[in-house]
Amino acid sequence: xxxxxxxxxxxxxxxxxxxxxxxxxxxxxxxxxxxxxxxxxxxxxxxxxxxxxxxxxxxxxxxxxxxxxxxxxxxxxxxxxxxxxxxxxxxxxxxxxxxxxxxxxxxxxxxxxxxxxxxxxxxxxxxxxxxxxxxxxxxxxxxxxxxxxxxxxxxxxxxxxxxxxxxxxxxxxxxxxxxxxxxxxxxxxxxxxxxxxxxxxxxxxxxxxxxxxxxxxxxxxxxxxxxxxxxxxxxxxxxxxxxxxxxxxxxx
Amino acid sequence: xxxxxxxxxxxxxxxxxxxxxxxxxxxxxxxxxxxxxxxxxxxxxxxxxxxxxxxxxxxxxxxxxxxxxxxxxxxxxxxxxxxxxxxxxxxxxxxxxxxxxxxxxxxxxxxxxxxxxxxxxxxxxxxxxxxxxxxxxxxxxxxxxxxxxxxxxxxxxxxxxxxxxxxxxxxxxxxxxxxxxxxxxxxxxxxxxxxxxxxxxxxxx
Numbered sequence: 001x002x003x004x005x006x007x008x009x010x011x012x013x014x015x016x017x018x019x020x021x022x023x024x025x026x027x028x029x030x031x032x033x034x035x036x037x038x039x040x041x042x043x044x045x046x047x048x049x050x051x052x053x054x055x056x057x058x059x060x061x062x063x064x065x066x067x068x069x070x071x072x073x074x075x076x077x078x079x080x081x082x083x084x085x086x087x088x089x090x091x092x093x094x095x096x097x098x099x100x101x102x103x104x105x106x107x108x109x110x111x112x113x114x115x116x117x118x119x120x121x122x123x124x125x126x127x128x129x130x131x132x133x134x135x136x137x138x139x140x141x142x143x144x145x146x147x148x149x150x151x152x153x154x155x156x157x158x159x160x161x162x163x164x165x166x167x168x169x170x171x172x173x174x175x176x177x178x179x180x181x182x183x184x185x186x187x188x189x190x191x192x193x194x195x196x197x198x199x200x201x202x203x204x205x206x207x208x209x210x211x212x213x214x215x216x217x218x219x220x221x222x223x224x225x226x227x228x229x230x231x232x233x234x235x236x237x238x239x240x241x242x243x244x245x246x247x248x249x250x251x252x
Numbered sequence: 253x254x255x256x257x258x259x260x261x262x263x264x265x266x267x268x269x270x271x272x273x274x275x276x277x278x279x280x281x282x283x284x285x286x287x288x289x290x291x292x293x294x295x296x297x298x299x300x301x302x303x304x305x306x307x308x309x310x311x312x313x314x315x316x317x318x319x320x321x322x323x324x325x326x327x328x329x330x331x332x333x334x335x336x337x338x339x340x341x342x343x344x345x346x347x348x349x350x351x352x353x354x355x356x357x358x359x360x361x362x363x364x365x366x367x368x369x370x371x372x373x374x375x376x377x378x379x380x381x382x383x384x385x386x387x388x389x390x391x392x393x394x395x396x397x398x399x400x401x402x403x404x405x406x407x408x409x410x411x412x413x414x415x416x417x418x419x420x421x422x423x424x425x426x427x428x429x430x431x432x433x434x435x436x437x438x439x440x441x442x443x444x445x446x447x448x449x450x451x452x453x454x455x456x457x
Contacts, residue, residue, distance in 0.1 A: 104385035115330035146274030202268035
C-alpha cells in the first residue's frame with residue numbers, strides 16, 4: 001500500500017519550492033529541480049497516481065529540457081553583453097545572455113516541476129475533497145466533478161460531430177478559410193447539445209433541492225482537521241526564506 | 253473567498269448555468285482538439301470563458317477561467333496556473349461588456365475583442381516578465397527574443413509580444429462566440445441568465 005502524505009503538506013512543499021525559485025541563485029534552483037525529479041522516483045507518496053500522470057511527467061521532463069536548452073542558446077545568441085564564449089555556426093555566444101538564460105530556465109523549471117509533482121501525485125478527487133473540507137462550497141465541487149465528466153466525454157463527442165459534418169460535406173479538408181468556417185459547424189452542435197444537457201442536469205438538480213440545501217451538504221462533509229505539524233513547519237521555513245530574501249533585496 | 257463574491261456567484265449559478273459552466277471549463281481544455289482536427293492555427297483556449305461571460309455572467313466567467321487554468325496545470329501544463337489573474341480579467345471584462353449589450357452588434361463585438369486582447373496583454377506581461385522572464389514554452393517566445401534582440405527591455409519585449417498576438421486571438425474568439433450565440437435557439441438561451449444580454453433593448457413609448 002502506498003504511504004499517504006496529507007494534501008496540505010504537498011501544497012506547502014509547492015509553496016516552499018516557489019519561494020526557493022525566487023530566493024536562490026540559479027545553481028541552487030537547478031539542484032532543487034534534480035531533487036524534485038529524484039523525489040518523484042524515490043518517495044512513494046510523490047509517485048504518479050496513474051499511468052497517464054507518469055506519462056505526462058516524463059513528457060514534460062523531455063519537453064522542458066528541450067525548452068531550457070533553447071532558452072539558453074537563444075538568449076546567449078541574441079542578448080549581447082559581457083565576454084564572448086565562442087561561436088556556433090558563425091554566431092557568437094555572450095556571457096550576459098547565457099547567465100540570463102540560466103536564471104530564466106532554472107526558475108521556470110523549478111516553478112513548473114513543483115506544480116507538476118503536486119498534481120501527478122495527488123488525484124484530483126482527493127484534492128477536491130480536501131478543498132471541500134477547507135470550505136469549498138458543494139456547487140463548486142459539483143462543477144469540478146462535472147468538468148471531469150465532460151472531459152472524459154467531450155473528445156468522443158467532438159470526433160462524432162466531426163465525422164457527421166464531414167459526411168454532410170462540411171469543408172473540413174479545404175483551404176484555411178473554408179476550414180475556419182467549418183469550425184462553426186462543429187462548435188454549434190457541440191454547444192447546443194451541451195446547453196440541452198445542462199438544462200436537463202440543472203432541472204434534475206433543482207428537483208432534488210440541491211441548490212437549496214447548502215447546509216445539509218456542508219454538514220455531510222467532515223470539517224478541516226486542523227493543520228498538520230509538518231505543513232506548519234514547511235510554511236514557517238518558507239516564510240523565513242522569504243523574509244531573509246526581502247532583507248537581502250533591501251538597499252544598504 | 254469574500255461572502256459578497258460568493259453570493260454573486262451563487263446568484264448566477266442556478267439551474268442550467270451550473271452544468272453549463274462545467275461544460276465550458278472542459279471546452280476551454282479541449283478546444284485545441286477541434287482546431288487541431290481542422291488544422292487551424294488558433295488557440296481558442298478562452299472560448300469557454302467568453303461563452304460563460306456572455307450566457308451566464310462575469311463572476312461565473314472568472315470561476316470558469318480560473319478552474320480551467322487550474323485543471324490545465326493538473327493535466328501537465330503547470331505554467332497555466334500562474335495566469336489565473338489573466339483569465340479572471342478576461343472573464344470579468346467580457347461579462348461586463350455583455351451586460352452593456354456589446355454582444356448585440358457585430359462591430360461592438362470586434363471592438364470588444366481587440367480591447368480585450370490589449371487588456372490581456374497588459375495583465376499577462378508583468379507575470380510573464382517577472383515570473384518567467386518572458387519564456388512561456390510557446391512559439392511566441394521567439395517574438396519576445398526578437399524584440400529583446402532589438403534592444404528593448406524584457407518588460408517592453410513581453411508587452412510588445414502580447415500586443416502583437418493577443419488582440420488577434422481574442423478578436424477571433426469573440427467573433428466565434430458572437431456567431432455561435434446568434435445561431436442558438438432563443439427557447440434554449442432563455443434558460444440561461446445571459447439571454448437578456450443578447451436581446452435588443454425594449455423601446456419605451
